[in-house]
Amino acid sequence: MTVALVIVLLLGIAFVTFTSGPEGSALAKETQEQIESAAKNAGLVLNEMHSAIPDSVPLSTRVAWKRRLKHVAGVVGATVDETENATGYLIESPDLQKKVRCFVRSVGDHVIGIVVSFADGKSPEAARFLESLKKEFPNYEILIRNIK
Numbered sequence: 001m002t003v004a005l006v007i008v009l010l011l012g013i014a015f016v017t018f019t020s021g022p023e024g025s026a027l028a029k030e031t032q033e034q035i036e037s038a039a040k041n042a043g044l045v046l047n048e049m050h051s052a053i054p055d056s057v058p059l060s061t062r063v064a065w066k067r068r069l070k071h072v073a074g075v076v077g078a079t080v081d082e083t084e085n086a087t088g089y090l091i092e093s094p095d096l097q098k099k100v101r102c103f104v105r106s107v108g109d110h111v112i113g114i115v116v117s118f119a120d121g122k123s124p125e126a127a128r129f130l131e132s133l134k135k136e137f138p139n140y141e142i143l144i145r146n147i148k
Contacts, residue, residue, distance in 0.1 A: 026137055028106035031087065034136040035102055039091045041135075042128035044100065048090035057086045057105040059113040060141040067112070082108040091129065098125045102133070115143045 026034065036046045059067065084107050091100040098119065105113040114137055118126040133142060 026111040026140070028085065028087075028104070028109050028111055031104050031106070031111060032089075035089050035091070035104070035133075038129060038132035038136045039100075041132040042125055044091045044093055044098070044125055044129055046089055047092050048088075050088050050090075052086035052088040052103055054084040054086040054105050057103040057113055057115050058143060058145060059105065060143060062141070063112050067107075084112075093125055098123055100126060100129055111137070111140070113143070114140055115145050117145055 032046075032049060039046050058064075084105065086103060086105045089102040089104070091102060092098065100119070101117040103115045103117075104111055105115075114133070116130060116133065130142065130144075134140075
């Protein structure tokens, strides 16, 4: 009985700790301005913005597990599942020779994932954009993936 109680208590603490709060503090409604700022700081320009399928934007392992736990908690009525959204951004150099794609996934009004795809990951523009993006989105694990 005591062992079961300790296990339940530990699982409860892990659940509350692991499922609390978004990845960082960025708000989805401010994302476009942050992406534009990161692009400008890297000498690039935001040329296009479009809706994306949330499941096509991968999440960090930690956030993916948090989403799974929250979904399970939602099934049993402990939490409410919120709508997920994703937005894709096409960022280019002024001469249109360098392209960067950035995808942001959000739940409700909170950003939960950022993925960047570079056509040329070794270019100075790509490195500057990634560094600038990390400053705009502190406390986020920015994934680098090849997303079409």
